[in-house]
Amino acid sequence: MSAQTPDRGGLLRLLAKAFAILVLVLWSLGPIYWALATSLTRPDELVSRTPHFFPPNVTFQHYARLFGGSSVSQGNTVQSVWPEFSAALLNSLVTSVGATILTVAIAAFGAYAFVRLRFPGRNILFILVVATMAIPAYTVMIPLYRLMIQLGLIDTYVGITLIYTSAFLPLALWLMRTVYQAMPIALEEAAWLDGAGRIYTLVRIVLPLAAPGLIAAALLTFLNAWGQFIVPLVFSPTLATKPLTVLIPEFVTRNYVDYGLMNAAGILAIIPPIVLVIFLNRYLVSGLMAGAQK
Amino acid sequence: MATVEISRLKKAYGKVEVIHDVDLSIAEGEFVSLIGASGCGKSTLLRMIAGLEPITGGEISLDGRVINAVAPKDRDIAMVFQNYALYPHLTVAENMGFSLRLRNVAKADIAPAVRQAADLLGLAPYLGRYPKELSGGQRQRVAMGRAIVRQPQVFLFDEPLSNLDAKLRVQMRSEIRTLQKRLGTTLIYVTHDQIEAMTMSDKVVVLNAGRIEQVGAPLDVYDRPANVFVASFIGSPAMNMFDATLETSGGKSVVRIDDLVVPLPVRSAATAGTKVVFGVRPEHLELASDGDGSARFPFHVDLVEPTGAELQMHGRIGSTPAVATFRGRPGVREGDLIHLTADPRDFHLFDKSSGERLV
Numbered sequence: 001m002s003a004q005t006p007d008r009g010g011l012l013r014l015l016a017k018a019f020a021i022l023v024l025v026l027w028s029l030g031p032i033y034w035a036l037a038t039s040l041t042r043p044d045e046l047v048s049r050t051p052h053f054f055p056p057n058v059t060f061q062h063y064a065r066l067f068g069g070s071s072v073s074q075g076n077t078v079q080s081v082w083p084e085f086s087a088a089l090l091n092s093l094v095t096s097v098g099a100t101i102l103t104v105a106i107a108a109f110g111a112y113a114f115v116r117l118r119f120p121g122r123n124i125l126f127i128l129v130v131a132t133m134a135i136p137a138y139t140v141m142i143p144l145y146r147l148m149i150q151l152g153l154i155d156t157y158v159g160i161t162l163i164y165t166s167a168f169l170p171l172a173l174w175l176m177r178t179v180y181q182a183m184p185i186a187l188e189e190a191a192w193l194d195g196a197g198r199i200y201t202l203v204r205i206v207l208p209l210a211a212p213g214l215i216a217a218a219l220l221t222f223l224n225a226w227g228q229f230i231v232p233l234v235f236s237p238t239l240a241t242k243p244l245t246v247l248i249p250e251f252v253t254r255n256y257v258d259y260g261l262m263n264a265a266g267i268l269a270i271i272p273p274i275v276l277v278i279f280l281n282r283y284l285v286s287g288l289m290a291g292a293q294k
Numbered sequence: 295m296a297t298v299e300i301s302r303l304k305k306a307y308g309k310v311e312v313i314h315d316v317d318l319s320i321a322e323g324e325f326v327s328l329i330g331a332s333g334c335g336k337s338t339l340l341r342m343i344a345g346l347e348p349i350t351g352g353e354i355s356l357d358g359r360v361i362n363a364v365a366p367k368d369r370d371i372a373m374v375f376q377n378y379a380l381y382p383h384l385t386v387a388e389n390m391g392f393s394l395r396l397r398n399v400a401k402a403d404i405a406p407a408v409r410q411a412a413d414l415l416g417l418a419p420y421l422g423r424y425p426k427e428l429s430g431g432q433r434q435r436v437a438m439g440r441a442i443v444r445q446p447q448v449f450l451f452d453e454p455l456s457n458l459d460a461k462l463r464v465q466m467r468s469e470i471r472t473l474q475k476r477l478g479t480t481l482i483y484v485t486h487d488q489i490e491a492m493t494m495s496d497k498v499v500v501l502n503a504g505r506i507e508q509v510g511a512p513l514d515v516y517d518r519p520a521n522v523f524v525a526s527f528i529g530s531p532a533m534n535m536f537d538a539t540l541e542t543s544g545g546k547s548v549v550r551i552d553d554l555v556v557p558l559p560v561r562s563a564a565t566a567g568t569k570v571v572f573g574v575r576p577e578h579l580e581l582a583s584d585g586d587g588s589a590r591f592p593f594h595v596d597l598v599e600p601t602g603a604e605l606q607m608h609g610r611i612g613s614t615p616a617v618a619t620f621r622g623r624p625g626v627r628e629g630d631l632i633h634l635t636a637d638p639r640d641f642h643l644f645d646k647s648s649g650e651r652l653v
Contacts, residue, residue: 186379194393
């Protein structure tokens with residue numbers, strides 16, 4: 001391409017592209033870097049007049065306060081936040097993984113039905129399901145809250161997982177539908193003639209081939225669930241189910257905002273999604289691209 | 295091995311009927327080809343036999359048992375698909391053994407069965423490979439192996455050779471034929487390639503627009519096409535056809551093509567004056583020698599195409615485009631006017647209005 005022997009126009013285009021990418025990278029990574037730098041800066045330097053791009057004296061005291069048995073804050077020895085932090089981490093994991101498994105399992109079967117089974121109103125039903133993605137979460141919050149109270153599901157794993165599943169299922173269904181539509185039906189027909197029933201064909205032939213799509217759906221659901229704030233803020237009042245996203249802002253006390261601790265906790269909280277994306281992003285791309293080409 | 299009986303079979307998509315009252319009997323162990331142009335309904339017919347397309351009307355029976363409502367998995371029919379439809383995530387051995395595993399055959403019995411089929415098809419060295427690691431011809435064989443390993447009652451082949459190159463196609467043609475003879479299993483083969491249909495089949499079924507035009511042994515269909523469609527469809531290059539009128543001359547039937555009068559070998563039952571279509575195949579035309587009493591067709595040569603084995607001459611007889619095929623090297627050049635003749639027994643005569651065969 002023009003990268004090797006760039007003419008004037010080519011060079012300009014290249015520079016413009018590089019600039020655009022740089023802006024995009026700064027836009028996405030800037031806040032993460034700022035959080036990382038803050039988590040490594042001493043509390044007194046955090047509130048100094050001149051902001052520091054690099055921590056002047058790297059310190060791990062905020063991380064020590066997260067993990068340690070007890071710690072010193074503003075000259076006082078205080079209880080460690082580890083019990084809260086670890087409980088919230090577990091809550092985040094349980095609700096996110098639970099919602100991911102449930103969502104992907106339902107999407108895997110549901111989307112197959114939308115693609116391969118013929119029933120009246122199939123397309124209208126699908127459009128209705130997908131259309132729910134356009135409804136803002138806060139408009140259903142109050143009726144949902146009343147419903148969850150009646151069901152006794154406030155502050156329970158089951159309740160949170162069900163809410164997440166209902167919220168993320170439409171996207172996963174949509175994705176899996178595209179994946180199935182791109183698969184040649186001849187494979188399934190061959191399996192039927194080989195003696196397989198519908199479910200067996202789906203589980204043994206279709207799902208293994210739809211793996212990139214399933215992984216993409218799982219990844220999107222997990223990331224969405226992991227980053228949820230409004231739903232758990234309302235439905236997870238106690239540490240029984242409170243996730244990291246709700247716990248971390250609570251490090252703000254009446255007369256002190258513990259920026260270092262908040263940012264250290266935030267950096268730890270983004271590790272699971274980052275690890276997932278790094279290892280599974282190739283499936284994310286191939287899954288989302290299903291049907292885009294032959 | 296089984297007989298297949300199809301009676302008054304119909305298929306409609308909504309109000310559009312694509313298969314119209316098809317009747318067909320297939321004997322045990324027979325190799326039957328369904329042939330026709332794209333969209334004639336041959337694949338639909340095959341898929342209805344497989345159970346992959348619901349039947350709108352009529353009956354399909356297998357060995358006397360009506361299977362209209364039987365699920366594909368319970369029909370005991372194996373199918374080889376045009377694109378092979380191999381399971382990409384399973385090895386060759388797993389692909390071939392898949393149906394046996396589903397029938398709860400013991401693992402110890404699956405391996406020898408797969409092995410035997412693989413030996414038959416020359417696939418033994420590839421049993422551990424995945425489909426993507428095989429060539430087109432090998433994939434084709436795996437698809438066949440998957441069908442034969444379970445010893446079904448009927449094989450269905452849906453244009454299995456259309457994705458292969460010409461040389462491999464010729465080779466696979468004889469392999470499939472030999473295999474079918476050895477196994478003795480009833481086989482229904484869909485193709486648009488008349489050479490495949492002619493060379494492999496015991497019986498050819500010519501389909502057109504969802505109707506059967508003719509059923510018969512390949513050479514019968516070639517020698518005595520039942521109507522104008524079959525006459526023009528079977529044979530390559532296609533039969534030369536001329537609009538003509540049936541007349542009587544000296545107590546004998548003749549046809550008049552413009553100014554040309556061609557005597558027929560037998561007296562036609564149709565009345566004089568009937569509008570007819572006169573046909574003669576390009577390969578039955580030969581250079582006329584002076585003074586023999588048979589009909590002479592003046593032929594304007596427009597184009598000479600040597601194919602190696604033969605010479606195809608495109609031109610006109612009267613105003614109608616025509617083709618003649620010669621095996622020798624007659625030394626004819628483009629622009630020549632030559633005279634051709636043919637054995638009257640190779641003439642074909644069809645009724646112009648119905649298209650049906652007269653002589």
